Structure formats: C-alpha cells, structure tokens
Amino acid sequence: MPTERFYTITYDIPDDGRRVKVANTLKSFGERVQLSVFECWLNPAQLEQLKKLLQKKLEPSEDGVRIYPVGGTVEVLGVGRIADNPDYLIL
Numbered sequence: 001m002p003t004e005r006f007y008t009i010t011y012d013i014p015d016d017g018r019r020v021k022v023a024n025t026l027k028s029f030g031e032r033v034q035l036s037v038f039e040c041w042l043n044p045a046q047l048e049q050l051k052k053l054l055q056k057k058l059e060p061s062e063d064g065v066r067i068y069p070v071g072g073t074v075e076v077l078g079v080g081r082i083a084d085n086p087d088y089l090i091l
Contacts (some may be wrong), residue, residue: 005042005043005047006041006070008038008039009039010071011026013036013063014063015062018059019036022057022065025057026054028048029042030042034080075081
C-alpha cells in the first residue's frame, strides 16, 4: 500500500457555487481547519483523484487551488488542531 502524506490545501474562488463544490469535494478527502483551508492525509492515488475532481469544478482563469505537501512537524499556534490520520477515506 502506498504511503500517505500530509497535505494542506487552500483555495481562493470568487464564485459562491464553485467554492461550495470545491469545499464539498475537499471534505470527502480531509478536514476543514479554516474557511478555505483543508488538511488531508493522501496516498498518491488519492491525490491524483482529488486533483482530477477539483479541476472539473474550477474556472482556471478565475480560481486558485494550492496543494502543499507538509514535511516535518506541523505546529498550531492558538485555536485549532492538526487533522488526524484517518483509518479510512470517505468518497
């Protein structure tokens, strides 16, 4: 089984409808930690699947999604916690 990696995924989408669709897609893969920020534990196949699903929902000339692989230790200052590594993924 491929190794999972921790990702922070952010988006900036001006259209309400597209923004909701992107957020709902990301909820299936990880945990919302701020309004436009998700944390996800993904293996390579899941990452590719997520990218394909997101690309179908975006308007490339207006929308932006950033996927940051996180290496090392994640530190939270203030309110919040680091998303748990789930034993399963809901799609």
